[in-house]
Amino acid sequence: MITGTDGCCKPGRIGRRLRRAWRVGVALVVVVVGLSGAGCGRMQAAATPVQDGFVMTLDVQPSPPVVGDGQLVVTFTDPAGRPVADARLTVEGNMSHAGMKPSFGTVTAAADGRYTIAIQWTMAGDWYVDIKATLADGRVIGRRFPMTVYAR
């Protein structure tokens, strides 16, 4: 047992402090190690170039986009260059900085691999638009488009 005196304290006080510090330290290590293990689901691998062969292009209206209601037109083709007409698209816009809730797009029209999406730009600045297309066979094709939205 560690005991001691620092000249002003009662004997054993340093020992108690060290024991308390030791317990806190062990608890911290347990939490950190636990998180490291449990957090594997959170870990993101470095972005790798997409090689699925699908091509997704994006037109923005108005161009350049301004704060308020906007429209995206996504053109989606498969590796053979044929339009993908039956995909289910989810569109999410996030600003590049913290503190703004995401804007979710709504598909308003889809024909011949061209999807029209209504979205609201809530603030001027840099945005990332993430588009995920779920194909009829269940595969998910995702693309990210950075863009700058301007003030009115």
Added chain:
Amino acid sequence: MQVPLLLIAALIIFDGLFGPQLAPKNLATVGVWLHYRGLVVLALLVAGNLFCMACPFMLPRRVGRRLRERLWRGGRPVPRLVRNKWPALVLLVLFFFAYERFSLWASPWLTAWIALAYFAAAFAVDTVFRGAAFCKHICPLGQFNFFGALASPLEIKVRDRAKCADCRTKDCIRGAQGCELALFQPAKVGNLDCTFCLDCVHACPYDNIGLIGRLPTAELWRDPFRSGIGRLSRRPDLAALVAVLVFGSFVNAFAMIGPVYALRAEIGRRLAGPHPTLELAFIFALGLIILPGLLLAAAGWITRRRLGPAAGPLPAVIGRFVYALVPLGFGMWLAHYSFHFLTGALTIVPVVQSFAADIGLYRGNVQWGLGPLVPGEWLFPIEALCLYGGAFGSLVAAVQIARQQTAGSRVNALAITGPWLALILALLIVGLAILVQPMEMRGTFMYRK
């Protein structure tokens, strides 16, 4: 309070390094740039330097101190050359610059590394040097807190000075828990350099030190000798720190609105192509050094002429009156950080839910629809209120400082206050002009092609 914040810091670092690298969805960027900054200024406004009190970097500092005391025989004193605020001032300016240049607000990864570097620096500095070297001379966050605490309504101070006169042990400065920052309570004035660690409160055997209410900013009016600091008017480093934090509040907010991009583009055009580092260096040099230097020198020169020979040298006059700008500078920081906090405070809920879901602790819906704390139309009135409040505090401080300077002389206090009142009003107008414009968080993609 430090252990919970240490745990939060650990989560922030973990998510910043390994989590989704999208700022609105990562604990590091949301926690640091939105909640930490917002809560710091709110705590300073309603209480005091609570974030130094709960600082998670105190724990590595304490480990460093133990090592220093056991292995290095108490460690080394801080070299005289840097026993001031210049190192912290340089780091603060570098931080402001890096924040814009590398879009730190948009990078969870860089945010996490800044936190890690902070832990390492706190540990390294306090392992070598004694006298709370990191807090007093290095920590940019701490200097911001000291600056803001000048406008706080609470202060750690002596309850009854007569008891201190009879005290023989002086535990508040000498004891095992004596103030590391060399603030001797009977001679301590105000919140500068006080980390609210409460060591002195615990050390005092007479229970004669406490967290006591006061009139915010009143400590700026007078210039007595301050324990651990000296006289404000004889500390050019402190005056420079205050000037940078006051003008920095405007530069930092200016960097968030449209005109800054036009200015950068124009500078880039004159440099024959985009050159982000030089563009920003020009804006920072103009906003933090050249303009403040000219404006303070002009106001100080007029005041000195009106005061006469008794005024002392120009730097001393500026060093006295620059503190009148503290409430306005704090008001601008408060307005800016409150905007971000009120706009997105609730985004922490889905970010934490998402984090918990990823580590298997949450199975419900992640509420990405949560965001603002108040309706959007409330934001400008709240920001304007912060700025008007700051300007009012600055006007009062300027008049009070002038009254102190002219006490016993025939010079009219209002006559020497004139240039400072004009400067305060000019900064108020600039501040309102910045706040009234829509915020545009651009820059992330500008030079990342």
